[in-house]
Amino acid sequence: MIWNEAKECMSRDEMRHLQSKRLVKLVDRVYHNVEFYRKKMQVLGVEPGDIKGIEDLHKLPFTTKSDLRDTYPFGLFAVPKTQIVRVHASSGTTGKATVVGYTRRDIEIWSECVARAFTQAGLGRDDIIQIAYGYGLFTGGLGAHYGAENLGATVVPMSTGNTKKLTTMMKDFEATAIACTPSYLLHIAETLEADGDIDKIKLKAAICGAEPWTEQMRKQIEEKLHINAFDIYGLSEIMGPGVACDCIYHKGLHVYEDHFLPEVIDPETLEPVAEGETGELVFTTLTKEGLPLLRYRTRDLTSISYDKCECGRTLARISRFKGRSDDMLxxxxxxxxxxxxxxxxxxxxxxxxxxxxxxxxxxxxxxxxxxxxxxxxxxxxxxxxxxxxxxxxxxxxxxxxxxxxxxxxxxxxxxxxxxxxxxxxxxxxxxx
Amino acid sequence: MFLKQLSVFIENREGRLEQVLDTLKEENINIISLSLADTSDFGLLRMIVSDGEKGKEALKARGFTAMLNPVLAVKLSHQVGQLQVLLSEICKAGINIEYTYALATGNDDASIVIKTADLEKAAEVLQKTGVELVSAEEL
CATH class of the missing domain: 3.30.300.30 (ANL, C-terminal domain)
Structure with missing residues (x-):
């Protein structure tokens, strides 16, 4: 199943056209509404009119986590606070949090992206999904929650912390899917094993993310629980979980690039690397209203492929992460x-x-x-x-x-x- | 009146205690008494040695964290209840004992090292009871 076939399977030309159209509007919006970007573009001698499509992306300034810190808390928001319906925050390098804000439409798009990811994992309205990411300032819990509701599934907002209750409800509710960190899922699997409950659950899929994990760990989870495990990626600065997710073929994570325009650059020279080569992942948020970012450096190292996937999606795919270009753990x-x-x-x-x-x-x-x-x-x-x-x-x-x-x-x-x-x-x- | 105790921080790693002792041997420093307190991660070696200053400098030069601090050493006779009598005086004066260990002077008595929160006051209390303190010259 594909949640939004029109977007997820469009031809590369159509995608480039859509991205270009959205980029032009985005640049115009941030130039006029965010002083930080207006100044940065002025320093580079770039005006909104210079950006005619994604081929001009390289003319735009980069954004880093420290830019968010320096403008703490709301300095990069592009709309009046009356339009912000939610904020999330993650830890920054010096103890100051990185604050992100969403408009109602941002939340809708986020829910759309997470619904796409859950659909990729074979889930739909018949499923009972336990959300076992932390709920709160962290984007994991609420992000996955809204997406699962948008999908039409039955959502069980477990949050983290009580593994016994989680496994009991997994059995009693006959939950079919779980969203949590991969290490927590292994912990849950061991609890089920210890209690002799592995055969009493109806779980068929897990959507795991928020921390680095290996292909071996994914297979270990699949074997222990007799399920399919999927890798979901995201970061609060761009949106939260649901920026990209892999499909049943596990050949890279499909990036929802109609909303998040990816680039892979050499972290030293800042020049784009060739398709398939490893570099730092950079995102431009094409449709974000609350906190739109130009060329945000994720520091995550990956490579990108634009080949059509066996699942039918034409979305760009990023490989499993190969580390980071900074020292963040x-x-x-x-x-x-x-x-x-x-x-x-x-x-x-x-x-x-x-x-x-x-x-x-x-x-x-x-x-x-x-x-x-x-x-x-x-x-x-x-x-x-x-x-x-x-x-x-x-x-x-x-x-x-x-x-x-x-x-x-x-x-x-x-x-x-x-x-x-x-x-x-x-x-x-x-x-x- | 006080003795200088040499304290050394030792990680719980194989051979570290031996390296401390080796350093002291190299410098020809005699260990008169020692006590090793251990926790799950580190040990704390407390010693009365023939030359504390020299020992401290030698250990520092070998990369150890070492310090000198004053402690009291009291002579006791080999009789039942001697230590209890002595400690009860300190307790009555409301002084908290931080640690204590036996001091081997080689003489016929049974000396003991005591560290309290207020050393001056403890020394005063003990001297009033007539006990004899071990001086650095005697070692």
């Missing part, structure tokens, strides 16, 4: 920058500025250990003081990144010093 769905930890430690002023983040996955749940060097300034002959210090550091970091961490004190000079870019992270999750 995604831990239990939360974006974490090592610089946030550094800033928190420096602000505390009681530790050496040498630290190491050790990310691991234990029983399918991400763990974060922060190693901090004990230096003479705060060393004590009392265990209680050293333990209080550990607790204090853990608290300060948790406040900064919104994740519980384990702090481990280590001897001075044991954390590797580097001449160039310091290695601050050891990720043992083997996700790529």
């Amino acid at each position: 995604i831990i239990r769905g939360v974006n974490v920058f090592p610089s946030q930890v550094e800033a928190a430690l420096l602000e505390m002023g009681e530790t050496a500025p040498h630290y190491m983040l050790i990310v691991d996955r234990v029983n399918n749940l991400d763990t974060l250990e922060v190693q901090v060097e004990v230096d003479e300034k705060f060393f004590s002959d009392k265990i209680s003081e050293l333990e209080n210090l550990t607790k204090k550091i853990a608290h300060v970091i948790q406040q900064a990144i919104g994740l519980a961490v384990k702090v481990k004190l280590v001897e001075p000079n044991t954390i590797q010093r580097s001449m160039g870019k310091a290695v601050r992270v050891i990720d043992n999750r083997k996700l790529v």
Whole structure:
């Protein structure tokens, strides 16, 4: 099944034409309504009239996460606040949140895109879908929820946190699908296994995203639960989950490019790379009203293909992500920058500025250990003081990144010093 | 009146304690007494040594975090209840004991190292009871 065949299967020429038309309108809108973009374009000497179609995309300025931070909270909004019906927020690099806003029409388009993704996963109005992403400022829960409702399915808004209740309802309601992070789904699968309930569920599909995962992990989920697992992609700056999703052929994620115009660029030269080559994914939000963005650098590394898929869709496909062009980590769905930890430690002023983040996955749940060097300034002959210090550091970091961490004190000079870019992270999750 | 205790931070890693001891041996520093407190992640080695300053500098040069801090050492006779009597005086004075361990002086008595929240006050209380404190010169 295809949710919107007219859009998802149009010829490449028609798509380019539609994108061009929408881009021209978008540029006109942001130039006149967003001071930030007007200034950026003026610096580049570009006027709205210079953009006649997507072939002129390269003339437009890039947008980065720090631009959103610098204009916190609503500086890049393109409509009066009376038209904004919802905001979401995600963590930023310095503790300041990145705030995104939606008009009623933005929410409708978002629901449309998520409905397309769920349809790709073989779901429809007969299905009972448990949404087990967090509900709240995070876009995962509400984004998937509205999409599933738009689809006409029966939606069970589980949110996260109570796995027993989730598995009980999965059995009792005979849920046919679940949307959650892949690591959480593996945790759920293990709970079902431990309770001997794997054969008592009616699940047929899972739509997983919000964190990096591997093809092996996808297959592991499919085998454990006897279901099809799909990879949904999104980021709050562009919209939330539902920017792209893979289909039953699992040959890349279809980008809903009538709304989100993708480019893949070399993160160093900022020039586009050839089709099929790996680079940084960049999006221009063609139809967004609340927070339209020009050439937003996602920092996600991928490659793009414009070949028609076996499923019949002509939408561009992006490959499974190959990493990031910055040092952002995604831990239990939360974006974490090592610089946030550094800033928190420096602000505390009681530790050496040498630290190491050790990310691991234990029983399918991400763990974060922060190693901090004990230096003479705060060393004590009392265990209680050293333990209080550990607790204090853990608290300060948790406040900064919104994740519980384990702090481990280590001897001075044991954390590797580097001449160039310091290695601050050891990720043992083997996700790529 | 007080002894200088050498404290060293040790990660729970194979061979780290041995490296501390090796450093002290190299510098010809004698360990008179030691206590090792362990937690799940790290250990805290507290020692009374023949030359604390030299020990601290040598350990720092080898990359360890080490510090010197004052502690009390009290002489006790080998009799039942001696330690209890002594601690009850400290308790009566409302002083909290942070840690304690035995001090091997090589003499016939049973000396003990005590760290309290208020060392000055603890020393005063103990001296009033007539107990003898171990001085650095005796070691």
